[in-house]
Amino acid sequence: MKNLLPTISYVVQTQFLTNNAGLKYLYQRKFTSENILEARRKAQEYYDCAIEVLEEEGEILKDENGKIFYKNPQNYDGGIKMWLYVNHDFFRENIADKQGQKYLLAGHFEMNAERKRQIKFGKMMQERYFDALKIKEPFTPNKELLAYRIKPLLDSAELRKLRTSKPEEVAFIKFNAKELSEKILETACAFLNSKGGTIILGQTREMRQKNSTRKLQDDLLIVEKLLKCEFPKFVQNLKCCVEYLQGIRFVKIEVTKSSEDAFYNEEFFIRTKYGNAVDWAKTFG
Structure with a gap:
């Protein structure tokens, strides 16, 4: 068996x-x-x-x-x-x-x-x-490499804004089709239950290609449908659009705090400095 x-x-x-x-x-x-x-x-x-x-x-x-x-x-x-x-x-x-x-x-x-x-x-x-089990740890760039990669954006007003944001106000999600839906929904739920925040999808080499705008529009429609199906009561708290910054296009999801509790998979998520966390007192209490 x-x-x-x-x-x-x-x-x-x-x-x-x-x-x-x-x-x-x-x-x-x-x-x-x-x-x-x-x-x-x-x-x-x-x-x-x-x-x-x-x-x-x-x-x-x-x-x-x-x-x-x-x-x-x-x-x-x-x-x-x-x-x-x-x-x-x-x-x-x-x-x-x-x-x-x-x-x-x-x-x-x-x-x-x-x-x-x-x-x-x-x-x-x-x-x-x-x-x-042949499980490989993901590669984590060292600090020097990360500094080199973000250098062209150092003068960006948008980046300065993101730097001053609190950890619960912004979340960058690695674009992975297999896990994307769950990560978006967990994070949106956590932001709804916390102080709101911004989810950004994109910023890869593929986004610079000729058909990137059309692909992003498709992604935008998928994300909007996903959020509306999972959180029909909170549509007014979820705003999706395509943004353009420093030569790169990406999908941006803005989430504002909801006036009532939001649940994903019957679990209550909140945003902390460690990421999206299940609040067991709400879920199991």
Whole structure:
């Protein structure tokens, strides 16, 4: 029988909750996707957001030396954690794991020697799985290369405006047809629930080609239809157009904050400095 789940997923554990029967359980959210790197990205985003929210609520405290304290440590099982989770038995190359095996990748608590060792081992096992599954990390340009690539835009008034925007006010989405729809809808939902923002699609070499304008008009129609179908109540908050800047054309989506909650896939997204994050209090509360 073919396994329906990918080999590995990611799990984020937060705090203890109490159900309707009065039973206490440790809440955790599992991130599973055929695109394992995307599952990891979402798990990391959720992990970072959980820490940020609890810091704002005063549940996580720090002293002048940066040492972390949990106001109610009994509610958090030692702190927030992120794990690599094995979905089914895997015996290949230098890996021998049973279903349900977990490896610690990150922990928001005081780091003792044992926990540091666990995280180091967890990251090593993640690398082994990536090698066995032939998963390649995306290339990240170094700072010098990035500086070289953006130099022609340094005097752009539009760029200066974007630089002064808060992280939740602007999001650049890499154009990838396979994942584009989900990224647009998650981000639009997060902006609707936050302070609004701008989504820009384009700025690639292809946009300079002869037929780029016609292609952009097609993309514009697709994006408008996608947003109207998913958020029919918020059409007035979503404005799409084709823009031209520094010799490059692109689709721009302007989103204004909505007066009521917006949901995508029955989940409530908000915009934080870490990106689009699921607000579990709204989704599961």
